[in-house]
Amino acid sequence: MAAPRLIPCLDVRDGRVVKGVRFQDLRDAGDPVTQASMYQDQGADEIVILDVSATPEGRGHAVETTSNVRQVLSIPLTVGGGVRSVEDAFALLEAGADKVAVNTAAVQRPELIDELADRFGSQCTVLAVDAAARGPNRWEVVVNGGRTPTGRDVKRWIRSAAARGAGEILLTSWDRDGTRSGYDLDLIEAVTAAVGIPVIASGGADNAIHLEEALSSGATAVLIASILHDGVTTVGSLKKELLANGTEVRP
Amino acid sequence: MSADVVIVPTGTANTASVAAAFRRLEAEPKPPKSPDEVRDADYLVLPGVGAFGAAMAHIDRHGLREILTDRINEGRPTLAICLGMQLLGEKSDESPGVSGLGVVPEGVTRLPQDLTVPQLGWNLVAPDPLSRFLKPGWAYFANSYKLASVPDGWIGTQTEYGGDFVSAIERGDVLACQFHPELSGAWGADLLGRWLNGTGGRS
Numbered sequence: 114m115a116a117p118r119l120i121p122c123l124d125v126r127d128g129r130v131v132k133g134v135r136f137q138d139l140r141d142a143g144d145p146v147t148q149a150s151m152y153q154d155q156g157a158d159e160i161v162i163l164d165v166s167a168t169p170e171g172r173g174h175a176v177e178t179t180s181n182v183r184q185v186l187s188i189p190l191t192v193g194g195g196v197r198s199v200e201d202a203f204a205l206l207e208a209g210a211d212k213v214a215v216n217t218a219a220v221q222r223p224e225l226i227d228e229l230a231d232r233f234g235s236q237c238t239v240l241a242v243d244a245a246a247r248g249p250n251r252w253e254v255v256v257n258g259g260r261t262p263t264g265r266d267v268k269r270w271i272r273s274a275a276a277r278g279a280g281e282i283l284l285t286s287w288d289r290d291g292t293r294s295g296y297d298l299d300l301i302e303a304v305t306a307a308v309g310i311p312v313i314a315s316g317g318a319d320n321a322i323h324l325e326e327a328l329s330s331g332a333t334a335v336l337i338a339s340i341l342h343d344g345v346t347t348v349g350s351l352k353k354e355l356l357a358n359g360t361e362v363r364p
Numbered sequence: 365m366s367a368d369v370v371i372v373p374t375g376t377a378n379t380a381s382v383a384a385a386f387r388r389l390e391a392e393p394k395p396p397k398s399p400d401e402v403r404d405a406d407y408l409v410l411p412g413v414g415a416f417g418a419a420m421a422h423i424d425r426h427g428l429r430e431i432l433t434d435r436i437n438e439g440r441p442t443l444a445i446c447l448g449m450q451l452l453g454e455k456s457d458e459s460p461g462v463s464g465l466g467v468v469p470e471g472v473t474r475l476p477q478d479l480t481v482p483q484l485g486w487n488l489v490a491p492d493p494l495s496r497f498l499k500p501g502w503a504y505f506a507n508s509y510k511l512a513s514v515p516d517g518w519i520g521t522q523t524e525y526g527g528d529f530v531s532a533i534e535r536g537d538v539l540a541c542q543f544h545p546e547l548s549g550a551w552g553a554d555l556l557g558r559w560l561n562g563t564g565g566r567s
Contacts, residue, residue, distance in 0.1 A: 114525060115485035115505065153549070158486055158504075183384045189504055189547045190381075209380035211506075211547060234414040234447075236482040236506040237378075280482050280508075309477075311484045333480055363486040363502045 116363045118158035118334035119324070119348055120313060121341050123148055125194075126166045128174035132342045139165075142342050145178050150185045152341065155348035158363055160186060161283070161313075161336060163214070163241075164194030165258075176208045183209025193241055193283070199228050206233065214239040214283055217256040220263055220270075223277060230278025235310075240279040242271060244300055245287040252300055259287050267300070268307045275308040282312045283336065289317030291339055296327040305331030320346070321354035328360060367391040367560055370405035372428065374412060374419050378546075382411050382445070385546035389557050403431045407560065408440075412447025416472065416509070417459030419447055429465065436467045439536020441563040443556075449533070449540035450509055458509050468515035468533070475508055479526040482508040489531055489543065491521045497558050498532055501551035503543035505531075510542060537563035 123130045123145055130148055131139040142148075149160045162182065164175040172195045179192050192205045193214025202213040213233070219225045219240060229238040243259060244252040244267045252267035271282055284304055286297035296317045305312050314327040315336035324335045340346050352362050369391045371379050383393040386409075393409075396402045410432065412419055423429055435442050436452065450456055453464045456472035464472070475481045483505050491498035498521055510529040514520025523531035523542075532541045539559050545552035 115483055115487045116502070118485050180380070183380055184387075187385060187388070187547065187549050187553055189506075189544075206378060207380055209378075209384060211378045211381055211544075232414070232418075235508065236484060237414070281484055309480060310482070311480050333485060 115333070116158075116361055117328045117332070118313075119156075119351060119362065120159045120161055120334055120336050121152040121157050121348060122161040122163060122315070122336045122338045124163050124165050124338070125175070125178055126164070128178055130342070131165065132339060146181045146185055149182045149190075152348055153186055153188055156352050156364070157188060157348045159189040159191065159334070161191045161193070161214070164192070166195070176204050179205055179208040179210050191239055191283075193239065198225070199232055202229055202233065206237070212237050212239050212281070214241045216241040216243070219274065220254060220256055220265065223273065226274050226277040226279050230280070235278050235280030238279050239281045239283055240271070240274045241283040241285070242267060243285045243287050244297075246297070246300070250299060250303060252303075255287055268303055271304055272307050275310050280310055282308065282310060284312050284314060284332075285336075286316035290315070292317055293319035293339065295319065295323045296330070296332075296335075298326055298330045301327055301330040301332050321351050321358070324351060324355060325358060325360055367407055368405065369393045369407045369409060369560075370396050370401055371409045371411060372396065372402060374414065374422050379411055381544075382409055382546045385553065385556060388553065389560060391560060399427050399431055402428055403435065406441065407563070408435060408442045410442065410444040410448035410451065412445060412449075412451060414447060415458060416447065416450060416456040416464070417462040419451055420459070420462050420464060423451070423465075433465050433467055436465070436538050439538055441537040441559070442539075443545075443559055444538070444540035445546070446507060446542060446544055449542050450511060452540055453511055456509060468511070468518065470512050470515050472509050473512050475510060475529070476526050482506060483525050486548075487523050487525060487531075487543070489521060489523055491532070492519050494519045495521060495532075495534060496562060497534060497539050497555060499551070499554070502548070503531070503541070503545070503552065504547040504549075505543045507542055
């Protein structure tokens with residue numbers, strides 16, 4: 114079987130990696146090319162870059178960043194943030210992305226998912242979903258960095274997106290993101306039971322046990338950010354721990 | 365001397381990733397300016413991301429069907445990646461009614477429904493001992509479909525995903541991979557290097 118993936122995520126604004134909790138208090142955390150290359154050397158299975166620029170000029174950097182990162186990266190690269198059309202997606206793919214993630218624009222106009230899947234294939238079309246807990250086994254889709262509730266139920270939204278052709282879900286728990294208190298396992302179980310496409314768990318990782326929990330809850334990949342950026346651990350040591358505990362990852 | 369590598373544009377593929385991988389090997393990847401350049405290329409790459417039907421329509425629109433078929437039948441250096449490998453087959457469940465290149469007498473079928481599909485991730489490749497190019501290792505896959513079985517006359521390699529599927533086939537200087545060598549880290553780069561250095565009269 115395919116091995117579960119460990120995927121470092123870089124939040125990029127105006128061409129620089131930034132970090133902060135829930136997109137607040139963003140601090141400069143370095144150059145995306147250097148960081149992507151470092152995580153690749155540590156054994157990352159894939160890299161996700163999310164452009165969190167607030168302005169159109171800032172977003173223009175995303176294509177350039179993608180192109181620069183591609184030159185050094187020989188593992189898959191997913192890019193998201195501000196993708197509103199097939200043209201936006203094509204520009205990123207031309208620059209060197211292998212997959213494109215959409216979020217807010219798809220909530221506003223779900224047909225975007227069909228258009229991307231028809232043109233580039235499902236394996237290229239990632240739907241990013243930010244989920245906020247609203248009660249037992251109930252989550253609402255939130256957008257705009259969590260500020261805007263959408264009224265959409267997470268499970269229903271993801272099922273309809275999969276039917277439209279989304280090939281992978283990047284599922285972020287809004288409640289856990291940046292807290293390092295572990296993934297929202299109920300959310301992962303609910304979503305992976307609802308769809309048969311791969312789900313990347315995101316939000317809350319602090320250690321290898323958290324990664325194992327997410328994977329045994331049904332995720333096929335785990336997104337990791339702050340613990341790597343803060344130098345708490347490396348992809349290599351997380352993988353070593355996973356292997357020692359019997360989870361087969363790519364060494 | 366650096367090698368000229370012609371990458372067939374399909375309008376949907378991740379050609380930038382393929383080109384970057386060859387540049388890191390100090391080859392000179394380029395898109396073809398004409399069908400003649402596809403025919404005459406020292407090294408040809410048929411990448412593929414997207415749907416079977418759309419890719420074949422693109423190939424036919426650019427008059428490449430016979431050129432590709434001839435190249436592959438003659439065993440000239442050609443690398444087919446992912447959907448590119450599936451295009452070698454006769455037809456695909458993905459696009460009923462569309463004829464593939466048909467250089468291998470096999471159909472393309474969907475991965476079993478009870479699995480997580482697409483297969484997105486790294487899986488183990490354990491090559492046939494006769495393989496000229498492949499070594500054991502982890503390769504990156506992104507596929508919902510697969511070649512039904514190893515065609516006669518080809519050396520095939522199988523990988524396990526809820527049952528065995530064909531992860532690569534080779535004949536002469538033609539190598540077709542269901543996985544993405546350009547995204548398979550150092551193992552993939554080594555493979556591309558062996559294909560470049562071991563074919564086209566270089567072996």
